Amino acid sequence: MKILILGYKGMLGHELVKEFENSHELILWDRDQIDISRKEDTIKKVSDLCPDLVINAAAYTAVDEVEHNKDLAYKVNSCAVGFLATACKEIDALFVHFSTDYVFDGENHNGYKEDHSYNPINIYGKSKALGEKMILDISSKYYIIRTSWLFGKHGKNFIETMLRLDKEKKDIKVVNDQFGSPTYAKDLAVAVKKLVESQNPYGIYHITNFGTCNWYDFALKIFEFSGLKPNIKPVASEEFPTPAKRPTYSMLVNTKLPPMRKWEEALKDYLVETGRINF
Numbered sequence: 001m002k003i004l005i006l007g008y009k010g011m012l013g014h015e016l017v018k019e020f021e022n023s024h025e026l027i028l029w030d031r032d033q034i035d036i037s038r039k040e041d042t043i044k045k046v047s048d049l050c051p052d053l054v055i056n057a058a059a060y061t062a063v064d065e066v067e068h069n070k071d072l073a074y075k076v077n078s079c080a081v082g083f084l085a086t087a088c089k090e091i092d093a094l095f096v097h098f099s100t101d102y103v104f105d106g107e108n109h110n111g112y113k114e115d116h117s118y119n120p121i122n123i124y125g126k127s128k129a130l131g132e133k134m135i136l137d138i139s140s141k142y143y144i145i146r147t148s149w150l151f152g153k154h155g156k157n158f159i160e161t162m163l164r165l166d167k168e169k170k171d172i173k174v175v176n177d178q179f180g181s182p183t184y185a186k187d188l189a190v191a192v193k194k195l196v197e198s199q200n201p202y203g204i205y206h207i208t209n210f211g212t213c214n215w216y217d218f219a220l221k222i223f224e225f226s227g228l229k230p231n232i233k234p235v236a237s238e239e240f241p242t243p244a245k246r247p248t249y250s251m252l253v254n255t256k257l258p259p260m261r262k263w264e265e266a267l268k269d270y271l272v273e274t275g276r277i278n279f
């Protein structure tokens with residue numbers, strides 16, 4: 001297949017390139033090649049290129065910053081997704097797009113299935129939900145892949161923050177009242193490749209590493225696997241007020257695909273691959 005990957009310089013984009021590059025023809029675009037929020041330019045460029053598959057890993061992902069930059073969030077996470085869906089429809093390309101657990105309100109202790117209704121509680125979640133709706137309105141040939149709590153080698157992530165705090169701080173406080181599924185971007189990229197090469201029906205999919213934890217549990221595992229023993233304390237979210245409100249329970253229930261490996265195994269793998277531990 002001729003595949004266009006958008007946002008290839010991002011955390012997930014990097015892993016998608018690694019996963020697809022040996023078996024497909026790739027065209028890689030990021031902000032230097034295209035601003036996906038520019039309608040005519042985006043539709044023309046993508047249509048002219050005429051790929052079989054467009055994978056959109058480009059997004060405005062700074063959840064707190066977005067609260068003060070609403071217009072840009074809707075441009076990149078909503079309108080641009082509509083432009084890409086339109087281009088894909090014109091050339092009959094398959095469209096793969098990524099979304100988030102933040103399209104839900106986090107009130108449901110049992111998590112959210114693929115067909116649960118949207119109720120985002122912050123601007124990022126609202127802009128991503130609107131992006132999904134654009135695809136549902138325009139496309140019939142798409143995979144919307146919702147994921148959560150991504151970590152990967154190419155980007156800021158929670159694991160790196162904890163390892164840095166261990167060096168900088170005497171006491172580390174981590175919230176224990178937000179629950180979700182940490183997901184290794186590399187594992188997600190593997191699952192995306194399997195999905196696009198499968199005969200699975202088009203639609204919405206939930207892909208995360210298996211299992212659930214809160215941020216404090218996640219931090220404990222990071223330190224345990226890394227052989228570190230910082231002074232770590234669980235705290236409530238109120239102790240860390242952020243511009244964007246976060247959902248409390250944002251587990252994505254996967255009813256359509258085989259489960260991925262546990263998040264703890266993925267974490268260990270990440271620590272090995274980044275040279276923190278030997279196994």
Ligand SMILES: NC(=O)c1ccc[n+]([C@@H]2O[C@H](COP(=O)([O-])OP(=O)(O)OC[C@H]3O[C@@H](n4cnc5c(N)ncnc54)[C@H](OP(=O)(O)O)[C@@H]3O)[C@@H](O)[C@H]2O)c1
Pocket residue numbers: 006007008009010011012013030031034035036037056057058059060061076098099100101128146147148149150151155
């Ligand atoms: N990270 C998470 O925890 C998480 C969780 C759930 C879902 N997701 C979703 O997963 C996908 C990938 O996330 P990620 O964390 O890998 O993202 P990321 O690291 O922030 O990468 C996004 C890429 O898109 C580029 N980009 C932004 N605006 C653009 C525009 N207007 N035109 C062209 N390129 C643009 C960015 O360039 P600049 O760096 O120059 O802005 C960056 O290279 C996103 O759809 C995100 O919503 C992420």
